[in-house]
Amino acid sequence: MPRHRACRANSGEGATLRIPARTDHISVNSYLLIKNLHIGFALLSLAGFTLRGFWMLTESALLQARATRVLPHINDTLLLASAIWLVVITRQYPLLVGWVTIKIGLLLLYIGFGTMALKRGKTRKSRAVYFVVSLLTIAGIFTAALTKPGW
Numbered sequence: 001m002p003r004h005r006a007c008r009a010n011s012g013e014g015a016t017l018r019i020p021a022r023t024d025h026i027s028v029n030s031y032l033l034i035k036n037l038h039i040g041f042a043l044l045s046l047a048g049f050t051l052r053g054f055w056m057l058t059e060s061a062l063l064q065a066r067a068t069r070v071l072p073h074i075n076d077t078l079l080l081a082s083a084i085w086l087v088v089i090t091r092q093y094p095l096l097v098g099w100v101t102i103k104i105g106l107l108l109l110y111i112g113f114g115t116m117a118l119k120r121g122k123t124r125k126s127r128a129v130y131f132v133v134s135l136l137t138i139a140g141i142f143t144a145a146l147t148k149p150g151w
């Protein structure tokens with residue numbers, strides 16, 4: 001079965017979209033809405049993590065502010081909820097679809113390295129190294145999402 005199908009956008013402009021072949025049971029609009037929300041949460045997660053990493057490196061008190069500790073959890077919950085929703089509506093399940101499996105593996109590494117970078121790393125130097133590795137890991141997640149390698 002082809003992995004994508006071409007589809008006319010509902011905007012009436014005649015643009016052609018590539019959407020996963022297995023979304024024929026749902027409306028293209030709801031797929032695009034959830035996917036764009038998911039991308040938004042992913043970009044916010046990257047921006048928020050980069051800012052917290054900067055505050056960690058500059059030893060800013062803002063890193064310990066209540067909003068800094070609470071907001072990422074809310075965004076990450078929404079990111080994960082939209083991810084699960086996309087998995088279900090596009091029927092691209094982990095272990096069956098390579099790039100989804102890769103994303104989950106890298107996400108677990110990102111959480112682990114990120115915790116070391118912002119909290120658990122013993123010295124500022126080691127936290128800085130974990131921070132860079134976390135950024136490389138999230139770059140890998142974006143690459144996997146956009147290129148969809150796998151089996």
Ligand code: HEM
Pocket residue numbers: 019020035038039042043045079080083084086087090092100103104107138141142145146
């Ligand atoms: C930091 C974590 C994540 C980032 C940065 C991220 C990023 C992205 C991006 C950029 C896209 C759009 C790809 C495109 O335009 O085709 C996407 C789509 C998607 N993501 Fe994520 N994602 C993350 C986590 C996850 C997780 C954990 C899962 C699975 C449990 C997941 C499942 C999906 C699915 C199913 C799609 C739809 C792909 C399609 O249209 O075929 N994502 N993600």
